[in-house]
Each structure stands twice: as C-alpha cells, then as structure tokens.
Amino acid sequence: MKRLLFFIFIALCLVACNNRQKSQSKANQEILSEKDLQGKVVATLTGCSFEIDMAGRSDFKIVRQPTMSDCIASLRQGRVDAIVYDEVCFTEEMLREKGMKKAFLTEKSYPCAFACTKSNLDLVNKFNEFLAKLKSSGELNEITLRWQNCIDYTHPDMPETKDNLTGEPLLVGTAYTTAPISYMILDKWYGLEIEILNRFGEYIGRPVRYQLYDFAAEIPALQSGQIDIAAGVLFVTEERKKVLALTDVYYNCYGAFFVMDKDAQIKTGDPKLSDIRGSVRNNLVAENRWVILARGLKVTLEITLFSMLFGSILGTGLLAMRRSQRPWVRKTASVYASVIRGIPMVVLLMILFYIVLVGFSGIAVAVVAFTLTFTSSFASTMDNALLAVGNQQYEAGEAMGFTRAQIFRYITGPQALKRALPQFKGEAVSLIKNTSVVGYVAIQDLTRACDMIRARTFEAFFPLLFITIIYFLLAWLIGIFMDYIFKIAIKHLL
Amino acid sequence: MISIRHLSKTFVDPDGSHLDVLKDVSCEIQKGEVVGIIGPSGCGKSTLLRTINMMTMPTSGEILFEGENIAANGYPINKLRQRMGMVFQTFNLFEHLNVLGNITLAPMKLKGIKQEEAEKEAMQILHKVGMDDKCTAMPAELSGGQKQRIAIARCLAMHPDIMLFDEPLSALDPSMVGEVQTVIRQLAREGMTMLIATHKLKFAHDVCSRIIFMNKGQIHEEGTPKEIFENPTHSATKAFVQQIYKLWFTIEGQDFDIVEMHSQMLQFCNKYNIAHIIETAQQIINLMVLIVLADYRPLTVRLSFIEQFERVSLDFMIKDLTTSPLDNNEFTQSVLDDIRSLSKEIIEEPTKLGFRIKVFLN
Numbered sequence: 001m002k003r004l005l006f007f008i009f010i011a012l013c014l015v016a017c018n019n020r021q022k023s024q025s026k027a028n029q030e031i032l033s034e035k036d037l038q039g040k041v042v043a044t045l046t047g048c049s050f051e052i053d054m055a056g057r058s059d060f061k062i063v064r065q066p067t068m069s070d071c072i073a074s075l076r077q078g079r080v081d082a083i084v085y086d087e088v089c090f091t092e093e094m095l096r097e098k099g100m101k102k103a104f105l106t107e108k109s110y111p112c113a114f115a116c117t118k119s120n121l122d123l124v125n126k127f128n129e130f131l132a133k134l135k136s137s138g139e140l141n142e143i144t145l146r147w148q149n150c151i152d153y154t155h156p157d158m159p160e161t162k163d164n165l166t167g168e169p170l171l172v173g174t175a176y177t178t179a180p181i182s183y184m185i186l187d188k189w190y191g192l193e194i195e196i197l198n199r200f201g202e203y204i205g206r207p208v209r210y211q212l213y214d215f216a217a218e219i220p221a222l223q224s225g226q227i228d229i230a231a232g233v234l235f236v237t238e239e240r241k242k243v244l245a246l247t248d249v250y251y252n253c254y255g256a257f258f259v260m261d262k263d264a265q266i267k268t269g270d271p272k273l274s275d276i277r278g279s280v281r282n283n284l285v286a287e288n289r290w291v292i293l294a295r296g297l298k299v300t301l302e303i304t305l306f307s308m309l310f311g312s313i314l315g316t317g318l319l320a321m322r323r324s325q326r327p328w329v330r331k332t333a334s335v336y337a338s339v340i341r342g343i344p345m346v347v348l349l350m351i352l353f354y355i356v357l358v359g360f361s362g363i364a365v366a367v368v369a370f371t372l373t374f375t376s377s378f379a380s381t382m383d384n385a386l387l388a389v390g391n392q393q394y395e396a397g398e399a400m401g402f403t404r405a406q407i408f409r410y411i412t413g414p415q416a417l418k419r420a421l422p423q424f425k426g427e428a429v430s431l432i433k434n435t436s437v438v439g440y441v442a443i444q445d446l447t448r449a450c451d452m453i454r455a456r457t458f459e460a461f462f463p464l465l466f467i468t469i470i471y472f473l474l475a476w477l478i479g480i481f482m483d484y485i486f487k488i489a490i491k492h493l494l
Numbered sequence: 495m496i497s498i499r500h501l502s503k504t505f506v507d508p509d510g511s512h513l514d515v516l517k518d519v520s521c522e523i524q525k526g527e528v529v530g531i532i533g534p535s536g537c538g539k540s541t542l543l544r545t546i547n548m549m550t551m552p553t554s555g556e557i558l559f560e561g562e563n564i565a566a567n568g569y570p571i572n573k574l575r576q577r578m579g580m581v582f583q584t585f586n587l588f589e590h591l592n593v594l595g596n597i598t599l600a601p602m603k604l605k606g607i608k609q610e611e612a613e614k615e616a617m618q619i620l621h622k623v624g625m626d627d628k629c630t631a632m633p634a635e636l637s638g639g640q641k642q643r644i645a646i647a648r649c650l651a652m653h654p655d656i657m658l659f660d661e662p663l664s665a666l667d668p669s670m671v672g673e674v675q676t677v678i679r680q681l682a683r684e685g686m687t688m689l690i691a692t693h694k695l696k697f698a699h700d701v702c703s704r705i706i707f708m709n710k711g712q713i714h715e716e717g718t719p720k721e722i723f724e725n726p727t728h729s730a731t732k733a734f735v736q737q738i739y740k741l742w743f744t745i746e747g748q749d750f751d752i753v754e755m756h757s758q759m760l761q762f763c764n765k766y767n768i769a770h771i772i773e774t775a776q777q778i779i780n781l782m783v784l785i786v787l788a789d790y791r792p793l794t795v796r797l798s799f800i801e802q803f804e805r806v807s808l809d810f811m812i813k814d815l816t817t818s819p820l821d822n823n824e825f826t827q828s829v830l831d832d833i834r835s836l837s838k839e840i841i842e843e844p845t846k847l848g849f850r851i852k853v854f855l856n
Contacts, residue, residue: 396586399547400600400652401576410603415590490590 031082031103031259034059040081042257043071047175047215049110049235050084050255068178069454072098075260086233087256088148089178098458099261106255114197115230115244117222123229127247130203134196144251147180147192167206172197173222173442175215176232177455181251184212184452185287193231196250211442212452217350219244221442224354279462289453296449297470299363303435303445304478306367308428311374318379323386333379340376346437348372353441362443366435374431381423385416414493417486425482429475436471446470495656495687496523496546501555503541515541516552517711523656523689528682530702530719531691534734538711539691543658546689547571547578576604579649583661585641587633593620593644594629597651604652612651619647623677639670643677657681659690663697675701695735695802699723707731723802737801739766745783745793755779759797766799771806771855774836778853782810785829790819806855815849818842 031037037060044050046064054062063080065071068089074080076099087105095101116123134140174193176182182191189210201208213221215232222230222244233253236246284290321333340348353365360368389412397407439448450467454460503516515538523529531539544550546557548564548571556563564574588596597619598612607615620626623643633641642662649657662678663671675697681688682701692698698705698719705722707715715722715731726732741762743755756776763772779795787793787810796809812819820826820842833853834840841852 392582392584392586393588395549396582396588399549399575399578399580399582400648401572401574401604402600403572406603410599411588411590415588418590 030262031257033104034107037082037257041079042082042084043074043080044084045071045215048085049112049233049253050086052237053110053235054084067451067454069458069460072100072458073460075100075258081259083258084255085258086178086181087254088180090258091179094458095258095261100258101261103257103259106257109252109254110235111249112233112251112253113236113246113249115219115222115234115240115246116228117225118243118245120228121245124245124247126204127200130200131196131248131250134199140196140250143195144192147195165201165205165207167204169209170197170201170204170206170229171209171211171227172229172231173211173213173218173227174230174232175213175218177212177452179456181233182231183456185456186291192251193233197229197231212444212448213442214440217440217442220350220354224358226354226358226442279459282457283453283459283462284466287456289456292444292449292452293446293466293470296444296446297474299438299443300432300435300446300474303363303366303370303438303443304428304432307370307374307431310367310371311378314371314375315378315382318375319382319386322379322383337376337380340373345369345373345434346440349437349441362438362441365441366438366443370431370435373434374427377427378424381420381427382416385420385423386412388419389415409493414490417490417493421482421486424486425479428478428482432474432478433471495525495560497521497558498523498542498546499556499558501542501545501557502553503538503545503550504553515711516545518555519708519711519713521706521713521716523687525655525687526685527704528686528688528690528702530698530705531689531708532693532695532698532705532722532734533708533714535693537708539708540660542708543660543689543691546658547575547580549580576600576652577655579646579652579654579657581642581645581649581657581659581662583665585633585638585645585665587636587641587644587648589633592630592632593625593636596633596644597648600648601651616647616651619650622650622680623647624673637670638666639673642666642670642674646674646677646681656687656689659688659692661691661693663692663694671697695723695737707734709734735802739799739801741797743795745795746791748788748791752780752783755795762797762799766801768799768804768806774855775806775808778808778833778836778855781829781833782808782851782853786826786833787812787819790815804856808853808855810851810853811845811848813848816844817849818851819849820851 031040040060041063042054042060043063043065044054045068046066051062051064062084063074065074068083068085071080071083071085075083082103084106087102090098090100090102114127131140134143174182176193177184180191182189182193184190194210197208211221211227218230218232221227230244233251234240234246235253236249240246284293318333318336321329322337324330324333343351349366349369352369353360353362357365357368393412393415394407397411402410435445436447438445439451444452446467450463453463457463498519498521501516501519502514505513505515507513519538519542531542533539541550545552545565552565555565557565559574562569564571588599591599594613594616597616598607598609601607601612601615602609617626617629620629623646625640625643625647628636628640628644633644636644646657646662659678663674666674671694678688678690679701682703690698690702700719702719705717705719706713707722707726707728709730714728715726722731723735726735739762741759743758759775759779760769760772763769763775775797783793783795790812792813794809794811794813796811798807798809799805820830830840836855838854838856840854843850843852
C-alpha cells in the first residue's frame with residue numbers, strides 16, 4: 001500500500017512538472033529577437049551545423065531531432081519553442097501551410113565550405129581555383145540568388161551537366177536534404193550546392209556521384225575514403241580546420257529561428273477526407289514519390305532475402321561447428337555467437353562499412369552484416385530444435401548404422417526444421433525490421449525512403465503510416481513465404 | 495560369433511568421480527543363441543549391450559566379431575551396425591515418418607534399395623509382426639506394443655545377423671507385453687541370434703537359450719534358464735531370480751503401534767500386487783502377536799513375498815529360544831487351529847539365532 005501511494009505521488013509530481021514545462025513554453029510573449037530566447041527550448045537536426053554551433057549556448061537549450069518533420073511536429077505540439085535552421089529551408093507557402101513564421105535571423109552568418117581529407121589537397125586547390133573563377137565572373141552570385149529566391153519546390157532551371165565526362169567519378173557525400181541547398185527528387189539531386197559541384201565536375205572532367213548519409217556518418221565516410229568530398233552546409237569551424245582540408249567559402253548561410261505564428265489559422269480537429277487526399281497526393285503522387293518507396297522496398301527485400309539465404313547456408317556450417325566433437329571447434333562457434341550477439345546492429349554495420357569492408361557498396365555491407373547475425377540466430381535456433389528432438393532419435397539412427405551427417409539429414413534435421421519453423425518466422429520478421437537501420441551506411445531502404453519523403457514534405461504522419469503498413473504486410477508475407485520454403489525443404493530432405 | 499574379452503567401462507563424471515559400470519567382463523555368444531542378460535538395476539546389463547555395437551565405447555578390453563576387434567580404432571563401425579539390429583526400451587521410432595517410412599529408410603539410404611522394392615519387403619515384414627493394416631500410420635497414432643513391433647520390423651528390414659534388445663518390454667503396459675513377446679519368441683524359433691537385456695524373468699526364462707546374471711558390473715553366473723532359475727549357485731543370483739521381497743517389524747514391548755504396522759503392510763502389499771492377502775495376514779499377525787506369542791518379546795515379524803512363485807509367508811522369530819513357544823494347552827491349540835484354517839501350512843523350526851514359526855499364506 002505504501003509503495004502504491006509512493007508511486008501515485010511520483011506520478012503526480014511528473015504530471016505537475018510536465019504541465020509546468022508546457023505552460024512555461026506556451027505562455028509569455030512572442031519570440032522576436034535573440035534575447036527572447038532566454039530559457040527557451042529550440043529544436044534542430046541531430047549533427048547539423050547549427051546544432052554543433054549552438055550546443056554550447058547557455059541562454060537556451062538545444063534539443064536534437066532526427067528529421068525536420070520531427071522538429072515541426074515538436075514545435076506544433078508545443079514541446080519546443082522554436083526551430084533553428086537554414087533561413088532558406090522553408091518557402092513562404094510552406095510556412096503558411098504549417099502555421100509557422102520566420103521570427104528572426106541569426107546575427108552572424110555562417111560560412112560554408114566543402115571538406116576533403118588532408119591528404120587530398122590537390123582537389124581542394126582545384127576547387128578553390130574553380131571557385132575563384134566563378135566568383136570573378138559573377139556567376140556564383142547569380143547562382144546563389146537564383147536558388148535563394150526560388151519560391152516553391154519547383155526548382156529553377158538546373159543547368160544540364162554533360163554526360164560525356166570520362167574521368168573517374170567524383171564521389172560526394174551529403175547529409176543535407178533540404179531545398180534549396182541540396183535535395184533529391186527521385187534519383188536526381190538539385191540545389192545550390194549541387195549546381196556548384198556539378199559545374200566543378202565539368203571543370204575537372206569528372207562525373208559527380210552523390211551519396212546520402214546520416215549527419216553523424218558523413219565525416220567518418222570521408223575519413224575512411226568512401227567519398228572524396230563532404231558537402232551539405234558544412235560550417236567552417238576551428239575543429240574542422242584541424243582535421244579536414246576545407247575549401248574556400250562558397251556560401252554564407254544565415255540561420256533563422258522559426259516559431260508558431262499566433263495569428264495564423266491553424267488547422268485543428270479531425271482531419272477531413274480532402275486533407276487525407278491531399279496528403280496522399282503530396283506524399284506519394286507528387287514528384288513520383290511512390291517510386292522512392294518502391295525502390296526502398298526493393299532494397300529492404302534484397303537485403304532481407306539475401307541475408308536469409310546466405311545466413312541459412314553459413315548457419316548450417318556454424319551448427320555443425322556447435323555440434324562438433326572437437327572442443328575447440330565448439331568453443332570457436334560459441335565465441336562467434338556471443339560476439340555477434342553482443343554488438344548492436346548499427347554498430348556492426350558501421351564497423352563493417354567504415355573499417356572492415358571499405359570500398360564495398362552499402363547494400364553488400366548490409367547483406368554481410370545481416371548474414372553474420374542471421375547465421376548466428378539460425379545456428380542457435382536449429383541447435384535448440386535439435387535438442388528438443390532429443391537424443392533417442394539420434395541413437396536410433398546411430399544404431400542402424402547411419403553416419404552423423406546422414407542422421408542429421410534424414411532423421412533429426414527434418415524434425416528439427418519442423419520444430420524450429422515458428423521461431424524462424426520470428427527471426428525473419430525481426431530481420432526485416434532490423435534492416436531499417438541500414439540508412440546509417442548510405443543505403444536508401446524503406447525507412448530511409450520514408451525519411452526522404454518527409455524531408456521534402458515535412459509531414460510526419462502519412463509517410464510513417466505508409467511504411468508501417470508496408471512493414472506489416474512484409475512481415476505477414478514473409479511468414480507465408482517461410483511456410484512454403486520449409487515445406488519444400490523438409491520434403492526435399494527426405 | 496561374438497566374443498567379449500576383459501571388457502571394462504568406467505564413466506568419469508565432470509566432477510572427477512568414477513563409476514565402474516563394467517568390470518572385466520568376458521563372455522561368448524554363438525550364432526543362433528538367444529542370450530538373456532538379467533540382473534538388478536544398475537548392474538551394467540544395458541551398458542554391456544550398448545558396447546556390443548559401440549553405442550558406448552568400452553574403456554578397455556576387446557569385442558571380437560567374426561574374429562575382428564570392433565573396439566579397435568578405425569574399425570568401420572557403421573557397416574557393422576547395419577548388421578546388428580537394436581531395439582530400445584523407448585521404441586525410438588522416427589517421429590516424422592510413417593510406419594512404412596520408418597521401415598524403409600535404412601534399406602533405401604544405406605543399402606540403396608529402390609523405394610518400390612523396399613516397400614514391398616516392408617509389407618512382408620509388417621505382415622510377419624501382424625501390422626499390415628497400419629502401414630501408413632504415424633508413430634504417434636500407435637500403442638506402445640505396436641510401436642515396439644514396428645521397431646523390431648525396422649531392424650528386420652536390414653536382415654541383421656544379430657539383434658540387441660535393451661529392455662524391450664519395460665516401457666509397455668502389462669496388456670501389451672504379450673504381443674511383443676510373441677514376436678520375439680517367433681524370431682527365436684526362426685533361429686535369430688538375439689541378446690536381450692530384461693527385467694522380465696519369466697520372459698527370459700521362456701525365450702532364452704542361455705542366461706547371464708550380472709551384478710555390480712560383473713557376470714556372476716551363466717547357464718541355461720533351468721540352471722539359473724532353479725539351481726542358482728550364488729546367493730545373489732538366488733535372491734534375484736526368486737525375487738524375494740521382505741518387510742520387517744520388531745516388537746519390543748506390549749504396547750507397540752499396531753496401526754502403523756498394518757499401514758506399512760498395506761503399502762507393501764499394494765506395491766507387489768498382493769493386496770488380496772492383506773486381511774488374512776493381519777488376522778494371523780493379530781492372533782500370533784497379541785495372543786499366542788504375547789509373552790515373547792522382542793518378537794520379529796517378517797512378511798516375505800517370492801515373486802517367482804507368487805508365494806507369501808509370515809515369519810515370527812524369537813531370539814535365543816531353542817524350544818517351541820507354542821503351548822499344548824487347549825486355548826493355544828484352538829487359536830492355532832484358527833490360524834491353520836486361514837493359512838496353508840505352519841512350520842516350527844529352531845534356527846541359528848532362535849526359534850522361527852513360519853506361516854505360509856498360500
């Protein structure tokens with residue numbers, strides 16, 4: 001009873017605190033300048049330049065969100081008071097639609113540059129030389145104005161790049177997917193940065209290839225040699241100068257604080273059918289965004305199925321090791337299993353991508369990573385199933401003169417497979433769900449496809465709903481698929 | 495056919511303790527013999543059986559099969575096992591295969607016989623064990639006796655030179671023992687060489703041509719069933735083959751717990767399926783202890799049951815007495831007459847320790 005009262009007391013305290021926080025952030029005057037930010041909560045993207053620059057500020061608190069649509073959702077729910085980000089990232093129309101407004105700009109501007117590794121000074125020098133020409137001819141100014149003043153998603157004419165460039169591809173990594181600096185429509189990249197880099201590619205005769213990364217993963221990718229140039233509104237800071245070779249400044253970026261517009265008519269209440277139709281159009285139909293989802297789905301399926309295939313084959317080998325008569329072989333197998341079990345999936349992926357398998361495509365690395373884990377879970381599931389089949393079946397086969405391999409193939413194996421089927425279905429479903437972390441190594445899977453749509457439409461709800469449904473259907477279909485595969489496997493084994 | 499020489503097996507536990515299951519066992523098995531291995535639980539009879547096809551590796555000694563030592567390293571044991579059928583206490587049918595599948599698996603996979611032929615032969619064997627109509631049943635659908643018959647059929651499909659039976663009847667309901675026994679008897683008549691480790695002494699007595707009695711990892715005695723069961727030379731053999739079970743009480747004073755004694759007797763009788771004699775036994779004990787021998791203390795009462803002959807007897811023993819305690823007076827004689835009418839026979843005899851009155855209840 002005492003304990004119960006204590007818990008109720010704690011719960012009440014939490015609710016009270018929560019309310020106070022809310023009232024604090026809702027009440028009081030509008031934010032009009034930097035001094036109004038005293039004690040406020042400001043959202044921005046994890047790992048972006050603003051976060052790095054403002055993390056040390058004592059007057060307001062920075063909270064990190066993974067995507068801009070999450071920032072907007074937090075702002076609309078009153079969990080944060082403002083969003084700080086690139087001043088040009090929202091068009092007037094979008095701000096109106098979301099019931100937001102631009103409150104004020106940052107006092108200083110942030111110089112932006114591209115980054116290379118220190119060993120690649122050649123490339124930096126070439127770029128600086130190119131940039132100087134662009135500046136002196138006034139073209140840089142023209143490009144910048146053109147992109148800054150574009151009023152909606154429809155981008156200004158992007159000069160066609162020549163596709164007859166024969167040089168070695170110039171690999172550019174970016175983590176920035178916000179118009180008008182750099183953004184994607186289907187496969188194609190657009191934006192201020194993109195135009196500059198494309199022109200630079202032409203200048204040096206190398207075709208440019210873009211690769212999408214997480215903010216946190218971009219610099220490691222550069223350092224491990226996955227990419228030649230890191231782009232994406234990188235602010236020039238002292239720390240960066242120390243470890244990276246930075247180009248000259250091509251753009252001065254002002255940050256802006258975005259807040260809710262109190263005068264605006266915010267749509268509330270139940271969503272109307274027309275809203276839903278509009279959202280579907282905006283998130284799926286416009287710019288053929290469904291294609292992004294379809295491609296993401298293909299990647300997710302590829303990774304899942306190949307990992308299951310290779311994992312089953314290698315898993316059978318690992319199972320044989322676990323059941324070996326030699327103690328050191330068994331020990332090796334158990335060490336492997338505990339190492340794999342002990343590493344978080346994301347960490348394993350990053351280790352493989354940045355350290356072990358440098359130079360391989362992201363999908364290949366993901367297949368290797370998930371194969372490693374599926375191998376381990378396949379072996380332990382089958383091992384348990386074999387234990388459940390029992391020693392008596394084994395002995396019966398042994399006494400009849402079957403070899404160990406024959407006993408497994410004709411007697412214990414088929415029975416174990418039957419027993420293991422429900423658990424394998426679970427493993428397969430969790431494999432599908434786990435593949436959603438591959439975005440870390442620049443793979444555009446289903447989850448990342450959803451992120452990309454959200455980065456363009458700034459909507460949280462609908463893209464997430466779509467991929468929830470898709471993942472659910474996938475899990476269901478894989479169950480049916482496994483039933484089928486097992487039926488064939490058991491039949492074939494006999 | 496098989497000769498076992500100085501065979502020993504020691505199990506070593508992970509904690510380092512040793513258990514000698516077989517100690518220097520030697521014996522011969524001739525072609526066409528049916529050898530029964532009997533002995534108390536844990537005497538090593540199953541282990542002996544399992545070392546013959548190397549399911550358990552012996553620690554030392556050799557097993558010669560047609561002159562070759564099969565315990566030697568590198569002996570092609572799987573080829574040998576194909577010529578030795580083994581029937582387990584727990585049947586061990588392949589649960590994922592139906593009856594035909596169970597029987598044809600080894601001939602098809604190990605001898606390369608075509609499915610049609612294997613199934614044709616399997617049907618003949620099934621007919622022999624009386625199970626033709628169950629050829630498509632799954633093991634889970636069969637009774638214990640049927641499972642054991644299928645297990646025997648599965649061995650027969652490989653045309654074994656010898657069959658090893660590890661407690662083939664012990665997991666069966668009493669009602670199902672008969673059908674399996676019939677099949678084994680039939681095999682014996684056909685001249686199959688068999689080695690049967692069993693607890694069922696009557697079965698061993700009826701089926702086997704030779705009996706080996708094992709105790710504590712050693713062969714104590716071997717001979718024909720007649721020799722072992724009717725004239726055992728070792729006392730351990732005798733106690734085992736006659737299967738004498740005993741219950742003791744010692745009555746010290748006049749007031750002892752007679753209720754407790756009766757309840758223990760009831761448990762004992764239930765355990766050995768002789769509950770029908772309990773009332774008679776209790777009446778006799780009451781008459782003897784409370785009336786006839788009321789003055790004799792300490793008094794030891796022993797209830798014995800010999801399973802082989804299904805004989806129950808009560809012994810009343812008085813220490814250090816050389817003459818019969820039974821008076822010739824009329825009262826005592828009338829009580830004794832009552833006891834005689836309840837029992838089969840009363841014997842009075844002096845023993846080394848004192849005087850014994852033995853009452854045979856049947």
